[in-house]
Amino acid sequence: RSRKSAGRVIADVHIQVNGRASVSEGHTIGDTVRYRLLQAFPELTDITVHIDPENDEKVTSPKPLPLREEFEKRLRSYFSNIAQASQIRAINLHYLNGKIDVELVLPIKMASENGGQKLVKEFREAAKNDPDIGKLSVLFAAE
Numbered sequence: 001r002s003r004k005s006a007g008r009v010i011a012d013v014h015i016q017v018n019g020r021a022s023v024s025e026g027h028t029i030g031d032t033v034r035y036r037l038l039q040a041f042p043e044l045t046d047i048t049v050h051i052d053p054e055n056d057e058k059v060t061s062p063k064p065l066p067l068r069e070e071f072e073k074r075l076r077s078y079f080s081n082i083a084q085a086s087q088i089r090a091i092n093l094h095y096l097n098g099k100i101d102v103e104l105v106l107p108i109k110m111a112s113e114n115g116g117q118k119l120v121k122e123f124r125e126a127a128k129n130d131p132d133i134g135k136l137s138v139l140f141a142a143e
Contacts, residue, residue: 008045011037019053019096026051054096065100065132068093075102078126084110084119089141099134102127111140 002011015033017026030049037047066074072091079085087110092103104123110116120138127136 002044009041009043010046010048011041011044012048012050013037014050014052016052016055019094021053026053053094065095065098071100071132074130075127078130079123082119082122082126085123089143097134100132101135102133102137104136104138105141106138108140108142116140 001013002009004010013033015030017029021029030051034047034049038044065071071093075091076085079088084106087106088104089107090103090105092105094101094103106119110119116138123138124136127133
């Protein structure tokens with residue numbers, strides 16, 4: 001969308017990026033789009049680039065999803081009976097399709113200790129009734 005205002009040419013651009021892209025990657029993509037538009041259309045004086053992980057015209061949530069602090073507390077309460085939960089290195093949250101996809105990152109050594117698949121099942125079972133969770137994944141990473 002573009003418009004003129006007081007002799008200025010203004011553009012608002014919406015771009016959709018992969019929902020699993022990092023914030024910094026999304027911003028870099030947005031900066032690149034802005035730069036290329038300025039190169040192609042020198043008459044533009046102001047460009048606002050909106051970066052979305054999904055087409056927000058198609059996805060509507062009846063209520064806002066919880067933010068990280070509240071949601072992490074909820075997750076940790078679900079996992080309170082899982083001893084290995086204290087080893088969670090990171091919790092990645094992806095707000096997609098009106099749900100929260102959760103990635104738990106654990107040390108790679110836990111993939112073989114007590115059976116990684118068993119542990120994945122424990123985490124999924126503990127959180128299975130949460131209405132805001134879309135998908136729960138467990139990733140094992142080197143430290």
